[in-house]
Amino acid sequence: MSSTNNAGGRPPVLEVVRASLPRRYRAEARFKAYGIIALVLAISFLGLLLTTIIGNGYTAFQQTYMKLEFNLDAETVDPQGDASEASLRAGNYLAVVRNALYGLFPEVTSRSDRRALNSLVSTGAMFELQNMVLDDPSLVGQTIELWVPADDDADMYRKGRITTEVPESERRLSDKQLGWLDALADQGRLELKFNTALFTNGDSRDPELAGILGAVKGSFFMLLVTLGLSFPIGIAAAVYLEEFAPKNRWTDLIEVNINNLAAVPSIVFGLLGLAVFLNFFGMPRSAPLVGGLVLTLMTLPTIIIASRAALKAVPPSIREAALGMGASKMQTTFHHVVPLAMPGMLTGTIIGMAQALGETAPLLMIGMVAFIVDVPQGFTDPSTALPVQIFLWADSPERAFVERTSAAIMVLLGFLLAMNLLAVFLRRKFERRW
């Protein structure tokens, strides 16, 4: 056989093939190695990112609390003596908190030392006491034992982020303050407990009182607006362009523009929102409504492109079958094509939503970067968003905000992960074979 292939003095085919085999296998092995290296690199970067974030942030889910006995004597708490709300509101709770500390350390008498001692407990303690008394006026005159949050510096010391190795002059806490904290710890008055404030409070200047609830709710309202607008508009645009629009220069132009829009830097959308929604239409500043509108502009191209791809992937035989049955274009589209494209459309929408959830830059332009303590209750209340909250905390000088920044990042990543899982789940559930 090989002799017949040997015309013209060329080596036999079999030998040529055999000679080239090792080279081919080497090339294949090399390519596989490149792939594995790339994969290992990608995974290790991701691992590094997650370890840093979790390593920095896991402590933020705990907070140091201080057990103190508060003497709610009527004179201080109820100055008018009539137990009315106005009177209880006017009570000097700061004095109650201070007296509780002075009671534990009677030896501290000088003004500066007393101020240093007072700074160990959070300013939130007096508001907590006030709220308790307002809820239950019968507490007036009693002495109650309560766990109140410690100041962020005390919290940092308890978590080992402030150590005595650093010279006193460069430390946030003096040797005296550390001594008091050690004494409190020895008496079992300092404990790490779950940091509920992180999930139930809005933003605060005091790290121990700062929480992400305001940002989470702001993000939630914003995404609701974005979803409510971008899903129907995006799907309608995609279905029209893919199924109904004539293919001419105008639709080509629109397609190019949609693709370009998807690549426009998000800050530009922020500027557009500032100019159009705030300045021209006079919508409220810092509101989730405006944030949602801006993010709608930003996610629309993503949803349209993904939905068009999903519609394109529906086999033409399905359209022919329906049209051949005498279904109108509209019936063909909505009875057969759109249901088949729905998993892809939903996936595109959720990916767009996840993108919107993580977006920061456009929100800066419409005032959602403001420091807002109150938890928003609706679409027009001033609020911030999760990624912006992360930005704000990362910008704060307090040591305790470092771990809270990481904790907020973990919460954001958790939401993103949940949304992506939902996308996978929906795709699995609605996917149909043909």
Add this chain to the structure above:
Amino acid sequence: MPAEANRAVSERPRPEGTTEAVPGKTIGDYTHPDAVMSCRNVDVYYGDKQAVMDVSLDIGRNEVISMIGPSGCGKSTFLRCLNRMNDTIDIARVTGDITLDGENIYDKRLDVVQLRARVGMVFQKPNPFPKSIFENVAYGPRIHGMARDKTDLEEIVHESLERAGLLKEVKDRMDQPGTGLSGGQQQRLCIARAIAVNPEVVLMDEPCSALDPIATARIEDLIDELKQKYTIAIVTHSMQQAARVSQRTAYFHLGILVEVGTTDHIFTNPTHKLTEDYITGRFG
């Protein structure tokens, strides 16, 4: 356009032995005394390219007419003109007259939805909807509002499946997906779906090309039964199939209807050299 120049239709037979196909000069009688559809001087263009040239052909009531010819000869394109499926292709343009019971189907006043309800179609690849068997067949009656109520609809579905010879195989699993059937069953499901709206004409575009010989034989038997009630125009690659199922045969070559006649005549005594070469297997 050469087709324009040859608008005059001649019935004079070509001299024997010619190898040339001339647009509009069809050999044989393209008319039918009891025509459901009749096409006159049909041209189809895809952009600048002309795919069908000056074809005139009648489709008779309750007959099976097969269209044969080598690949790219325009037989499928011509078939798709009969229920205006070419409308879905943006660049396609159809000229000439095609009538259904005397009505011009390309008339602006005639709704294409109504036309397709009267002229059904079965495609080359079985294309059931990714829905249940019942829903597949019920779809046509449902969108056209043909069933009075649920029992009526069920009756139509059962009758259509029965006529398509599929009822026995699927009556216990009507709620199973139609895509789960075998290829031959899927194609019979598509036929059941097409006849559920009771069309006058059923167009079949190579309905057996994706099927094995046994499934093909079942479809051919089915076509034979269906012609009692419907008119069937079938495009096929298989000359044996054309010979088995059809009463009349039309031979297309490069967009031109070369020869038409009774199937017996075409297969035993073709007039045109091209027809003879094709049916004797010299090319195609």
